Every structure is written in C-alpha cells, then in structure tokens.
Amino acid sequence: xxxxxxxxxxxxxxxxxxxxxxxxxxxxxxxxxxxxxxxxxxxxxxxxxxxxxxxxxxxxxxxxxxxxxxxxxxxxxxxxxxxxxxxxxxxxxxxxxxxxxxxxxxxxxxxxxxxxxxxxxxxxxxxxxxxxxxxxxxxxxxxxxxxxxxxxxxxxxxxxxxxxxxxxxxxxxxxxxxxxxxxxxxxx
Numbered sequence: 001x002x003x004x005x006x007x008x009x010x011x012x013x014x015x016x017x018x019x020x021x022x023x024x025x026x027x028x029x030x031x032x033x034x035x036x037x038x039x040x041x042x043x044x045x046x047x048x049x050x051x052x053x054x055x056x057x058x059x060x061x062x063x064x065x066x067x068x069x070x071x072x073x074x075x076x077x078x079x080x081x082x083x084x085x086x087x088x089x090x091x092x093x094x095x096x097x098x099x100x101x102x103x104x105x106x107x108x109x110x111x112x113x114x115x116x117x118x119x120x121x122x123x124x125x126x127x128x129x130x131x132x133x134x135x136x137x138x139x140x141x142x143x144x145x146x147x148x149x150x151x152x153x154x155x156x157x158x159x160x161x162x163x164x165x166x167x168x169x170x171x172x173x174x175x176x177x178x179x180x181x182x183x184x185x186x187x188x
Contacts, residue, residue: 011038028143039124064100073106
C-alpha cells in the first residue's frame with residue numbers, strides 16, 4: 001500500500017466501514033478474526049505516555065469552541081492484557097480530563113469512544129465511532145443474525161446468581177400473585 005493511500009482514511013474509519021459492511025451483509029471480512037481493533041497511536045504503557053499520545057487525537061475530535069447543540073458525548077474504554085503497570089483507575093480520569101468542557105461523558109451510547117488497549121509494555125489508542133452499535137467491534141457477532149447472537153450470549157453467559165435481593169423479589173412476586181388469586185377467587 002502506498003503512503004498516500006494510507007493518508008486518505010483513518011484506521012478507525014476504515015475498520016468502522018469494514019464492520020458496518022459485515023453487519024449489513026452478514027459476511028465477515030475474514031473468518032479468522034474475532035475483533036478488529038483500530039490503532040491510531042502507539043505509546044509506551046504508562047499513564048503519562050498514553051495521555052501525551054492521545055492529546056492530539058482528542059483535541060482534533062473534541063474542539064473546545066464548538067457551537068451549542070454540537071457537543072459530542074464520549075466514553076473511555078480501557079482493556080489490558082499481560083500488563084500490570086497501567087491502572088484503569090488512573091488512566092480513565094486522566095484521559096477524560098483532556099476532553100474540553102462542552103462535551104459530556106455518556107457511558108451508554110457515546111458518539112465517540114476513546115479506546116485504549118494495553119498489551120505488555122505497549123498501549124494503542126484510537127477514537128472510534130459507534131463502538132457499542134457495532135458490538136464492541138466484534139466481527140463474529142456482527143456477522144450473526146439476532147437469533148444466533150441471543151443463542152451465543154445464552155451459551156456464554158453464566159446463569160444469574162441468586163442473592164438475598166433476588167430471593168426477596170421473587171418472594172414478593174409470589175406473595176403478590178397469591179393475593180391476586182385470592183381476590184379473583186373471592187369475586188367468583
């Protein structure tokens with residue numbers, strides 16, 4: 001690939017288009033990939049280095065002087081593998097502090113996700129759109145239909161654990177049903 005061609009589209013946008021195509025057609029780009037994670041910046045896995053690498057990306061995506069009504073929402077997602085030096089509790093607030101004031105944190109469905117992946121001594125940074133809409137960039141799940149996704153989630157998710165709260169809720173529901181049944185019987 002020529003250098004000029006790589007400058008026309010960002011890695012995040014390229015991956016987003018690939019995954020959108022997978023979602024729309026149901027055909028994965030490759031059958032040998034699970035997730036496709038874009039990388040826009042690479043740094044040493046230390047809070048100061050990640051913040052320094054992410055600052056230009058955040059400054060470009062979140063202008064401080066945006067018009068009212070054009071504010072963006074964001075979330076910071078941090079994943080770590082074989083790394084004990086980078087702590088989520090330190091990194092997430094440091095990256096969130098880089099985003100200027102008119103923009104807001106939205107953990108449910110943000111406009112942009114600041115995605116940081118740490119593996120051993122390296123951290124990768126990317127700003128991605130539609131992260132949760134594209135199922136956390138999981139290509140395998142995107143290529144499935146909704147019924148297959150539900151079956152996969154049921155297969156992979158452990159059964160819910162009963163706690164005192166859930167037992168109390170079930171007991172209350174049962175008592176309510178018994179009262180309603182008694183009322184119905186009394187009416188008859």
